[in-house]
Amino acid sequence: MAVSMPTKIVTARLEHPDSHTLARYLATGGYEGLRKALTMTPAQVAAEVDAASLLGRGGAGFPAGRKWSMLKKDPVTYLVVNGDESEPATFKDHLLLERDPHQILEGVIISAYALQVTQAFIYIRGEFALGLERMEEAVNDAYREGALGKDIFSSGFSLDVVVHPGAGAYICGEETALLESLEGKRGFPRIKPPYFPAVIGLYGQPTVVNNVETMANIPWIVRNGGAAFAAMGEGRSTGTRLFALSGHVNRPGPYEIEMVKTTFRDLIYAPELGGGVREGRDLKAFIPGGVSSPWFGPDQVDLPLGQDEVAQAGSMLGSGSVVVMDSTTCVVRASWRITKFFFRESCGQCTPCREGSGWLERILYRIEHGGGREQDLDLLLDVCDNISPGVQWPPQQTTICVLGPSIPPSIAAGLKLFRDEFLVHIKEGGCPFD
Amino acid sequence: MSHFNAAMSARARQVIALYPEPRSALLPLCHLAQEQDGWLRPEAMDEIAALLGVTAAEVRGTATFYDMLHTEPVGKYVVAVCTNIACVLSGGAEMLEHAEERLGVRVGSTTEDGLFTLEESECLADCDFPPCVQVNHRFVRTTTPEQFDRLVDELAAGGHAEEIPPHGTLVRVRRSGGLRVDRADIARERAGAEERWG
Numbered sequence: 001m002a003v004s005m006p007t008k009i010v011t012a013r014l015e016h017p018d019s020h021t022l023a024r025y026l027a028t029g030g031y032e033g034l035r036k037a038l039t040m041t042p043a044q045v046a047a048e049v050d051a052a053s054l055l056g057r058g059g060a061g062f063p064a065g066r067k068w069s070m071l072k073k074d075p076v077t078y079l080v081v082n083g084d085e086s087e088p089a090t091f092k093d094h095l096l097l098e099r100d101p102h103q104i105l106e107g108v109i110i111s112a113y114a115l116q117v118t119q120a121f122i123y124i125r126g127e128f129a130l131g132l133e134r135m136e137e138a139v140n141d142a143y144r145e146g147a148l149g150k151d152i153f154s155s156g157f158s159l160d161v162v163v164h165p166g167a168g169a170y171i172c173g174e175e176t177a178l179l180e181s182l183e184g185k186r187g188f189p190r191i192k193p194p195y196f197p198a199v200i201g202l203y204g205q206p207t208v209v210n211n212v213e214t215m216a217n218i219p220w221i222v223r224n225g226g227a228a229f230a231a232m233g234e235g236r237s238t239g240t241r242l243f244a245l246s247g248h249v250n251r252p253g254p255y256e257i258e259m260v261k262t263t264f265r266d267l268i269y270a271p272e273l274g275g276g277v278r279e280g281r282d283l284k285a286f287i288p289g290g291v292s293s294p295w296f297g298p299d300q301v302d303l304p305l306g307q308d309e310v311a312q313a314g315s316m317l318g319s320g321s322v323v324v325m326d327s328t329t330c331v332v333r334a335s336w337r338i339t340k341f342f343f344r345e346s347c348g349q350c351t352p353c354r355e356g357s358g359w360l361e362r363i364l365y366r367i368e369h370g371g372g373r374e375q376d377l378d379l380l381l382d383v384c385d386n387i388s389p390g391v392q393w394p395p396q397q398t399t400i401c402v403l404g405p406s407i408p409p410s411i412a413a414g415l416k417l418f419r420d421e422f423l424v425h426i427k428e429g430g431c432p433f434d
Numbered sequence: 435m436s437h438f439n440a441a442m443s444a445r446a447r448q449v450i451a452l453y454p455e456p457r458s459a460l461l462p463l464c465h466l467a468q469e470q471d472g473w474l475r476p477e478a479m480d481e482i483a484a485l486l487g488v489t490a491a492e493v494r495g496t497a498t499f500y501d502m503l504h505t506e507p508v509g510k511y512v513v514a515v516c517t518n519i520a521c522v523l524s525g526g527a528e529m530l531e532h533a534e535e536r537l538g539v540r541v542g543s544t545t546e547d548g549l550f551t552l553e554e555s556e557c558l559a560d561c562d563f564p565p566c567v568q569v570n571h572r573f574v575r576t577t578t579p580e581q582f583d584r585l586v587d588e589l590a591a592g593g594h595a596e597e598i599p600p601h602g603t604l605v606r607v608r609r610s611g612g613l614r615v616d617r618a619d620i621a622r623e624r625a626g627a628e629e630r631w632g
C-alpha cells in the first residue's frame with residue numbers, strides 16, 4: 001500500500017535530536033515567518049490565516065481565522081494557548097511542546113501581532129514537566145533574541161508571553177475552564193452564553209484561545225502563504241494534521257498526514273504508518289477522534305481522515321487520536337475504563353454529568369465483573385439519555401460544557417456494535433475474555 | 435514569619451509580577467510550595483493566600499480541585515501508572531498491579547520509608563510507549579515489569595537525580611527575561627497601531 005507522505009509542516013524539524021533549541025530553530029528557518037509578518041499589516045497576516053482555512057486542532061475544529069475575526073475590539077485583549085492536552089490517547093501537543101517549542105512560540109507571536117494583542121499566555125498541562133521547561137527556555141531565548149518583549153525586531157510591536165503550568169485536571173482543556181484555571185480558580189467551565197471567549201474571556205476581557213498545534217502551523221502559513229496550505233487536503237480540511245495512533249497497532253506513534261488524502265486504513269495498516277494490527281489480528285473497532293467520539297467498526301476503515309467526512313459518518317475527528325482495538329479486546333472493559341475516566345474528571349457542577357457518570361461506571365463495572373442484569377443495557381441508555389437527550393450524534397446536552405455529552409458515545413457505540421458481547425457478560429456471569 | 439524561605443519568597447514575588455491579576459499566580463505558587471516542602475502544607479496555603487490577597491479557604495478550595503497538588507504528604511517519588519484506554523489495551527492494569535507488588539503498597543499509598551507514592555493516573559499523553567509510567571511527572575518509559583523494577587532500584591539507590599528531581603520540583607528553568615510590558619505602553623502602542631493600520 002503506497003501512501004503519499006506530504007510536506008511536513010509541524011514535524012519538519014523533529015528529525016534533528018536538538019530540534020527544541022534556538023540554534024536549530026534559527027538554522028531551519030526559525031523566526032523568518034515572524035520577520036515576514038512584521039513587514040505586513042496585522043490584517044494582511046490574519047487574511048493569510050483565513051485563506052489557509054486552518055481548522056482549530058484542539059478538538060472542535062473551529063476555523064482559526066473566523067475565531068480571530070470574532071475578537072471584540074477592546075483596549076485590552078488577550079491570546080491564550082491551550083496546551084492542556086488531556087483527551088485520552090491524544091499525544092500530539094505533548095510532542096510539539098517538548099520537541100519544537102519555538103515553533104509554537106513563533107506562532108503565538110505572529111498571532112498576537114495579527115490580533116494586536118500584547119499579552120499572551122501559554123497554558124501547559126502540569127504533567128508535562130519537560131514540555132514546561134522547554135517552553136520556558138524557549139521564551140527566555142526569544143526575549144534574548146529580540147523576538148519577544150518590547151519592540152520586537154525593531155518593529156514597534158511589543159508582546160509578553162507567560163508560560164503557565166496547570167496542575168492536573170482534564171476539564172481545564174475546555175476553554176472557559178482553562179480561563180478560570182488561569183485566573184487561579186477551580187477549573188469550572190463557564191455558563192454560556194457568551195459562547196465565545198472572544199467576547200468575554202480572561203479577566204472578563206475579549207480573548208482568543210487557540211490550541212498548540214494550531215499555533216504550530218502559523219509560521220509555515222505566513223512563510224508559504226495561506227493558499228499553499230489550503231492547496232493541501234481537500235474541502236474544508238486543509239493542510240496536514242498530526243494524528244496520534246495508539247492501541248493494538250505495530251507502530252503506535254504521532255503521524256503528520258495530509259488531511260482527507262489518507263484513510264483510516266492507510267493510517268492503521270501502511271508500513272510507514274501504523275504497520276498493521278498487532279500480531280496480524282483482526283480489527284474489531286477503532287476510536288476515530290478521542291474517547292469523546294463514537295467508535296467505528298471495521299466497515300468504516302476506508303473513511304478519509306477529514307473533518308466533514310468523519311462527521312457525516314456519525315462521529316468526529318476530534319482531537320486527532322485514533323485508538324485501534326483488535327479481536328482480543330473486551331468492549332465492556334474498554335467502555336467501562338473510558339467511563340471511569342469521565343467520572344473521575346467530571347468537575348461536579350452539573351448533576352447529569354457528576355451523578356450520571358458514576359452510575360454508568362458502576363453499571364459497566366458490575367457487567368464486566370459478573371453482576372450484570374439484562375435490564376442494565378436499557379438502564380445504561382436511559383442514564384445516557386439524561387446526560388445527552390436522544391443519545392444521538394451530534395449530541396444534545398443538559399450540562400454547562402461538553403464533558404457530559406462526551407460520556408455516552410463509547411457506551412452507545414459499544415452497545416450498538418457489540419450488544420451480544422454485553423449480553424454474554426450478563427448471561428455467563430463474567431468477562432469471556434478473562 | 436514567612437513559611438517560604440527567602441529564595442522562594444523572591445521567586446513567588448517574581449511570579450506574581452508576571453500576571454495582570456495576582457490571583458492568576460495561585461497554581462504556580464502552589465507548585466513552588468510543593469517544590470520547597472514536597473507537598474502543599476497548610477502554612478504554605480496560608481502564605482499564598484496572604485501573598486495573593488485571597489482567603490486561605492480559597493487557596494485550599496482551589497488546590498484540592500487539582501490532582502497534582504497534594505494537601506497531605508507524599509513520597510520523594512510519586513509514581514504514576516496510566517490505565518486509561520490506550521494503556522489498558524497494552525498492559526496498563528497489569529503494570530499497576532506489578533507496581534503495587536514491587537513497592538508493597540496499594541494505589542494512593544506511600545512506602546514506609548517515605549520514598550515512593552503510587553498513583554493510578556489518567557492518560558498522560560505518551561500513548562506510543564504503553565503502558566505509560568511517570569515519576570514526578572517525568573516520562574520514564576519503563577514499559578516492562580523488569581524495566582520498572584530496575585528504575586525503582588536505581589531511584590532507591592539515589593540514581594537519576596539529574597532527570598528526576600524530588601517530588602514538587604516541576605519547572606527548573608527560571609524565567610530570565612521580559613518583565614511585563616508596561617500598561618501605559620500598551621495603550622500607546624495600541625493608539626499607534628490604530629493610526630497605522632486603521
